[in-house]
Amino acid sequence: xxxxxxxxxxxxxxxxxxxxxxxxxxxxxxxxxxxxxxxxxxxxxxxxxxxxxxxxxxxxxxxxxxxxxxxxxxxxxxxxxxxxxxxxxxxxxxxxxxxxxxxxxxxxxxxxxxxxxxxxxxxxxxxxxxxxxxxxxxxxxxxxxxxxxxxxxxxxxxxxxxxxxxxxxxxxxxxxxx
Numbered sequence: 213x214x215x216x217x218x219x220x221x222x223x224x225x226x227x228x229x230x231x232x233x234x235x236x237x238x239x240x241x242x243x244x245x246x247x248x249x250x251x252x253x254x255x256x257x258x259x260x261x262x263x264x265x266x267x268x269x270x271x272x273x274x275x276x277x278x279x280x281x282x283x284x285x286x287x288x289x290x291x292x293x294x295x296x297x298x299x300x301x302x303x304x305x306x307x308x309x310x311x312x313x314x315x316x317x318x319x320x321x322x323x324x325x326x327x328x329x330x331x332x333x334x335x336x337x338x339x340x341x342x343x344x345x346x347x348x349x350x351x352x353x354x355x356x357x358x359x360x361x362x363x364x365x366x367x368x369x370x371x372x373x374x375x376x377x378x379x380x381x382x383x384x385x386x387x388x389x390x
Contacts, residue, residue, distance in 0.1 A: 241268075242268060242270060242271060243268055243269070243271070243289075244273070245270065245271065245272050245273035245370075246273055248291075252312055260291060260292075261293070262293055262295055262296055263293065263295040263296075264293060265293070266290070266292075267288060267289070267290045268288070268289055268290075268291065269287075270286065270287050271286055271287075272287065272370065272373070273370055275368075275370050287319065289314060290314075290315040291313075291315075292312065292313045293310060293312055294310055294311035296310075297309065297310055298334070300340060301339060303363060306338075311332060313330065313331055313332075314329075315327065315328070315329040323351060324351075325347070325349040326346070326348045326349075326376060326380050327346065327347050327348075328345070328346040328372065328373050328376050329345055330342060330343070330344050330345075331343050331345070341360065342360065342361055343359075343360055344358065344361070344367070344372045345357070345358050346372070346373075346375070346376030348376060348379050348380040348383055349383075350380060350384050350387065351387065353383050353387040355379050355380075355383055357375060357376050357379050
């Protein structure tokens with residue numbers, strides 16, 4: 213059962229995988245990654261006003277959870293909407309669009325931190341560049357992961373976040389070699 217941004221606390225989400233069937237009770241209103249693209253289209257109402265951002269309880273997609281072998285757990289996402297409509301160039305041509313920046317992962321404990329974000333910037337009237345960035349910390353060790361997709365090289369949805377999680381998982385081994 214999908215959890216919508218208007219969901220009430222106490223609603224239950226069930227996810228099945230080859231490992232187990234997991235049940236997660238929604239403690240506060242949240243969204244699933246699968247719902248994000250529908251919400252950003254403002255089909256029901258304006259979800260985020262122009263120029264503002266919103267922090268939400270966020271459940272990563274099944275693809276991401278399976279790729280990283282992570283359990284079904286809620287995390288946080290910060291979604292920021294651009295101030296207005298802007299021209300965006302893609303292989304199919306030039307289109308007017310509203311730009312969103314989605315900070316898709318954020319984990320912070322006394323021992324570890326993980327932050328991932330996507331930023332798109334216009335470098336000329338005809339060209340934009342997207343940067344995928346991740347910063348991880350385990351104890352005193354810190355690493356940065358970056359990727360710049362282009363027309364020939366892309367990453368599947370969720371794959372970059374999974375890559376940054378793997379970097380965090382491997383950071384203690386790097387510290388041990390010092």
